[in-house]
Amino acid sequence: MFATLEIRNGELMKKLELFEENQQEIASLAKALSHPARIAILQFLASTPTCISGDISDYLPLSRTTVSQHLKELKSMGLIQGDVEGLKIKYCLNKEGIEKLKNAFGGLFEEITPSENKTC
Amino acid sequence: MFATLEIRNGELMKKLELFEENQQEIASLAKALSHPARIAILQFLASTPTCISGDISDYLPLSRTTVSQHLKELKSMGLIQGDVEGLKIKYCLNKEGIEKLKNAFGGLFEEITPSENKTC
DNA sequence: TTCTAATGTCGCAAACATACGTCATTAATT
DNA sequence: AATTAATGACGTATGTTTGCGACATTAGAA
Numbered sequence: 584m585f586a587t588l589e590i591r592n593g594e595l596m597k598k599l600e601l602f603e604e605n606q607q608e609i610a611s612l613a614k615a616l617s618h619p620a621r622i623a624i625l626q627f628l629a630s631t632p633t634c635i636s637g638d639i640s641d642y643l644p645l646s647r648t649t650v651s652q653h654l655k656e657l658k659s660m661g662l663i664q665g666d667v668e669g670l671k672i673k674y675c676l677n678k679e680g681i682e683k684l685k686n687a688f689g690g691l692f693e694e695i696t697p698s699e700n701k702t703c
Numbered sequence: 704m705f706a707t708l709e710i711r712n713g714e715l716m717k718k719l720e721l722f723e724e725n726q727q728e729i730a731s732l733a734k735a736l737s738h739p740a741r742i743a744i745l746q747f748l749a750s751t752p753t754c755i756s757g758d759i760s761d762y763l764p765l766s767r768t769t770v771s772q773h774l775k776e777l778k779s780m781g782l783i784q785g786d787v788e789g790l791k792i793k794y795c796l797n798k799e800g801i802e803k804l805k806n807a808f809g810g811l812f813e814e815i816t817p818s819e820n821k822t823c
Numbered sequence: 824t825t826c827t828a829a830t831g832t833c834g835c836a837a838a839c840a841t842a843c844g845t846c847a848t849t850a851a852t853t
Numbered sequence: 854a855a856t857t858a859a860t861g862a863c864g865t866a867t868g869t870t871t872g873c874g875a876c877a878t879t880a881g882a883a
Contacts, residue, residue: 602739602764606746613736618841619722622729622811629815638859644722649842651861670850670859676817685812691742692805695749697796738871758829769872771831790829790880 609687615660620653634675729807735780740765740773754795
């Protein structure tokens, strides 16, 4: 369950890579949720009746450039999708990604439920 | 639901403070989970039959100092507790903290469930 | 009281994240 | 073809996180 030091290609692995796939996946997903702007974006996309085109930064206290970066991060984690439609881009939650997110955290939460009969 | 620019004490607020309490809380909890070492620590604490004293870094590919910092972070978010017992410290999951974590994410996950009948 | 072991704190360096202005690209409009 | 509007990419400044060795603190053992 817990990683030990390894060498690969004659080089020391990056510290992050010394953990399990499972641990890395959850950590990555958690990182995607670790900024209030990204939470706000997910909530906003969920709250609209259609996928959104147009400037999401109108709804956030951040510049368009910054929001664009947060969108990119959410997209790279598969939590949202952006479909090009002519000059505009329609942003939407990505069903599979959100499902993956829920499952990953669900699994973790089961794993880390403190047992009742633990002697401390 | 979405913050607008505000001034407080004549100073510009920190960007992070421009978001809702709710969004900030989830983001902070997510940040606590955003490193594989911290996931591994939570899993490890959950997996032991008693609370753990002794060097958790023995089980992780990181130095004692680094692990100590990760423990501090988890503790500051209330996810674990460390009870001093003489010279040793017994680390344990913190029931209330884990509960809070589950509720926060549970709430978010409900909120961001993509609706079936959305027109995209 | 001195020594030792368990643990935290400090300070640094390197890596990474955030925020944003400016520029590049491209689709539609004139 | 030239213009405009929507958007992403690039560069950069500033702040935050990570990782760790060296030092400090403290409880108990000798």
